[in-house]
Structure formats: structure tokens, C-alpha cells
Amino acid sequence: MTKSCPYHRVLVLGGASEIGQQVLAALHLPPDAEVLLAGRDEQRMAAAAERLTRRVRTLQYDAAATGTHQAVIEKAFAGGDVDLVISAAGILAGQDVLDGDPDRAGLLVQTNLTGQVTTLLAATARLRAQGHGTIVVLSSVAAIRPRRANFVYGATKAGLDAFARGLADSLHGSGVRVLLVRPGFVIGRMTRGLRPAPLATTPAAVGRAVAAGLARDATVVWVPPVLRVFAVALRLIPRPIWRRLRR
């Protein structure tokens, strides 16, 4: 009857992503909710669908194929209002790899930034028209200050972060809200083989933090929360010292 979770149709962009899954798990969706998983990896999405025990539809979605995004969004919204859009698509590659393969850096920017912008703008138009809904954007603490060790990734996240903040302001008064999530180093599939940074977190913790942030209508969520303070310190470190950081 009464439900504390008001999300009945949820669209996850990057449907196979670990953080996306963990957010869904932490949300405690009502039993009649429908989840739309949009992603590339059919197998992983099918496995995720089984774990969810909710109605699940999968959509073929490639964040780098910007031309297809309008159609994907149309498909997702065709079944009714979408209450929550989680933008969790993203890739990471080591800076040393990208240095030797600029093309791959281009793909990273395309996936992490350009693709997000095209998809979210298409979704925003639909959300605006329906007059309600929430967008969750996964930024990163890397957006705060570019580091020598992964500045292309940092640049994409900085762009996405700025985009999300601007989007949130442009949506003021439209009934649509944006929740910006800035996790620190997340130990998971994407960062396999990397040594965890200080204040590292897990996809499950990010999921819980997003669910809590949604429940209290937050605008920005840091995971772990202490990163909010840490980020101030990051900004204040003098450049000559910052430059010497190896990671």
C-alpha cells in the first residue's frame, strides 16, 4: 500500500555496471517496479536481472555510439514515465596506455562524457515533459583536480561534473532533480589490478550512499562522506607538490 520508495520505473544506463546494480539493490524497489537495464554486456545484464527479482527489460546501449542515444531513450520512455535515471556508464584506462594510444583516449572521452551528455539531454527532455523524476550522475573525486596519473579520466569526470551541476540548475522548478555522486576510489571490476587509494570505497557503499541521498533529496553525495573535507585539501595542495604525486 504505502511505500517509502517512490520509484516504479528505473532506467540504468550502463546496466551491467557494478555501481548501478548496487544502487538498485540499496533502493528497495517496490515489488511491482520495472527496471530498464541499458548496456552493452547482455550476459552480465541477464545475470543482474536474475538477482533483482523485479520486472527487468534490457536495452542495447553503447555510451560511445552517440547517434543511437535518442532512440534508446525513446524506447525506455515508451512504456510510461521513468521515475529514476541512473547514469552509471563509464570506463577507465591507465594513463600510460592512453599516452601510447590517443584513439583510445578519444573513446574514453566519448564514453564518459560525450555519450553521457547526449543520453542525459535526451532523457532530460522526456523528464521535463513528464514533470517529475530524478537523474543520478556518477562523477568522481577525480573531477576535483586532475592528477598526473589519470588526467584524461579526470578530465572526463570534471566535464561530466560541470555538466551535471549546470543541468541541475537548469532543471530548477521543472520538477526534475539531479543527484551528483562523487565517489573516491571504488574497489571493483573497473579498478581491478590498481592499488586502492586512501579512503577507497566499494560499489555497495556507493549504492547505499546513493539510496540515502535520494531519500533525503540531496544534491551532492560524497562516498565516503569524509571526502567532502578531503576535497578541500586536494584543492589547496600547492602545484609543485601536487605534481610530484605519483598516483
Added chain:
Amino acid sequence: MDANQVLTGWGRTRPSRAIVSGPMDTCALQELVASRPARGVLARGAGRSYGDAAQNLDGHVVTPVTQPTVELDVAAGTVRASASATFAEVLAKAVPHGLILPVLPGTRHLTMGGAVAADVHGKNQHADGSIAAWIDEIELIDGTGALRTLTPDSDPEAFHATVGGMGLTGLILTVKIRMMTVRSAMIKVTSCRHADLDGLLAALDGTRERYSVAWVDTTASGRSLGRGIVDTGDHLAGPDPLREPDGLTYRPPHTRRAPAMPFCPVTPLWARWFNSLWFSQATSYRIAVTDLPTFYHRLDAVDGWNRAIGPRGLIQYQFVVPDGAENVIARALETVQRHRCAPFLGTLKRFGEASKGPLSFPMRGWSLAIDMPAGRPGLRHALAKLDYAVTAVGGRVYLAKDARLGRASFDVMYGPQTAWRAARARLDPDGVFQSDLGRRLGLCAG
């Protein structure tokens, strides 16, 4: 003047953009309604409803609807006020003649139109009913752009659908209200402190005075759960020679404006401290003579106090439960405490008979209003629990205060509303009058 503007309710929780215009003359209003804008038209009064009742996303919002006018008929004891006239304006004119509005809600800034749309009640609801009982006539523009005059006798269905109809049956232009005669504008108030909820309920139940209301310490727990102060009062039998030597007057005191806080200062600890202080500073029994604003409009002493709760805004949860369901009041207090919602203000009232409006809030029983900051993590869950507890005993929440009720809960609380929907279909066949609240609760399409 048309302008795209972001509007919020008093709680400042759900901003929505609309095309704002007004005041307009009757012809212009009729034209606007007859043009049937796609996202509808809504009248907005003072914007004092807490949630999204006076908002219309992407549609037209007319505020103020008309110029404020107050025509007093002293001999007949009635007032004809335009929809945008406020309670303060009506009282300022009427009180010197020994007349006051029979229903006075907690703020004098409400407009008459808004008061009718929400079927407001006052501290005398148990004795005199809500404002619906005192209205002789409503003039409104219906959904076809035609002028209609509604009275309780000529078209009772349309009349009762409009009183409490949250503005979804038409644009209210003027209201004619029967006034109450008083010999003095001063009120003799008896304040009595009670150490627990049982004492508070018994005191409210036992009072014979015209006005009664209780302040509840929303943060007290355990044995002190629901402790508070009961204020009862009535008008003096004759003018007070010391305080009103020149006859009756209505003079609101000068107010101070609250600062807009950049963060929410209200925490559970702060709420507890504030409420405990308020409780302990009160004497256990006190009789005083006060003026109207001090008794009725205590919160008006600070202008824009809602901005002091911080940028996330505030939620007021006001519900009524029938007699015999007093345990829900205790449960509500426990729930908001357990979920650390930082409830900072509680108001308990005894309600008498319901009015005939299908969407009217009052019903025989008990009403509790709890003010809380909107940004607390446990709030959503706590209120969902309260919705469940209130629906289970046949109670309901006040739409004028609501910003978050779900459609399923609303349907249980207020029923299928066939009478109201039929009346609205007759008054507004094309569904011109729309609001965010109406869309949220399925009262209007779109």
C-alpha cells in the same frame, strides 16, 4: 504581466516553474480560462499552503487573482471580500465594527480565496466548524469561462466541491461570509501545562471555551511523551477599558524578518533543546488577556520564518484521526523521534463535526500537525509509516499542508471522490484548472 517564475509553497520543497500573471479584471480572467491553455490555469492566493497546492508546472498561475477589496455590511453582519483580500485586510476593516471572521487560521496572511479552496479551520473548529459553514456565496469563473454564483442551497454539489476543492473547480472571485459579533477584540486566555499526552487530550476534550489548541513538545519521549500546553480562550464579554479605550481595533504588531539560512539549523538536538525550553519556561497555570494577533497569529510575529529552516525547506505533516484512535497521535510522535526527523513544532487540536465538502480536511476527532525540516534522511520513511497508521484508522492528512502524499494513500484517506469528480466534471468539463497537487493525487488529468 506575464512572467516565467519558479513558485514554491510555504515549505519550499517542490519548486515548479509557471507562467505567472495577475491581478486581472474579470473579463481578462474569463478570456484566459476560455482559451484553455494546454497545461491549465490555477489561482494562487498567498502561497501559504505548505506543499504544491498552489503550483502549476508549465501552466498558468494567476496571483493575485483580483484587486483586494473588502465590502462590509455592518447591519447584516456580512462581508463580501475579493479572493485576494487577506484575513488581515478583512479584520482591519471589520473589527472596529465589532465583527470578526468566524474562522481564523494560524496566519493572517492567507487570502480569502485560498481559505475557501482549502476549507480552512481555526482554533474554534470544535465549536463553530470550518469556514464552509459560514460562507453564503461564492462567485467563481468555471472551466468554460462563465461566471457562476454558488450558494449552499442553489447548487450544493458545486458549492461543496469548491469549498476545500484546492482551486480545481474554478477561479474564485469573491466570497460572502457571515461574520461573528464580538464586544471586545481582546481574548481571555487560560494556559495550562500538562505533563503527558493523556493530560493534554483530557484537557482539550473537557474544555467548554470557544477556542482551544495545544502546543505539543514533539521531542519529549517516554513518560513525558506528548506533554504540552493547552491554550483555551474566548472573547471578553465587554470592551477592556484599559486596553481598548477607543473601541475595538485590529493592529498587528510590527514584525521582524527571519534571515534566510544557508543551511538547516534544525537538528534533533536543537529541536529537543528548543521544545524543552519552551515547555519549562511556561508556568503551570496562567490566565492572561491578549489581543487577536498574539493569540491567533503567533507565528506571524516573524516574517518569512520558513526561510530560517534552510534551503531544503520544511514539511508539515498534519493529520486527523477519529475518536478512539488517540494511540496514533502517540505513535506519530514516537515515529518522528525514532527516525530522527527533528520535529520542532507540534500543534494538537480537538475537531468537531466535519463540513460537507468531499475534500474537506476536518472530521470529528484529533488533529496533530508536526513541523520538520525537509532534508532529514529518515523523513520519507517515517512519513510513509505515518500514512499507513493514519489510513489504517480511517484518518487523513490535510491537503493544504501536504507536499508528498502518494496517490494510493490519498485514495484510501479520501475515498474514490465520485461526488467531487462529478461536480468538477460539471464545473470544469475540459479540465482547465490544474495544479501540481492535483496531478500528483490524480484529482486532475495531465
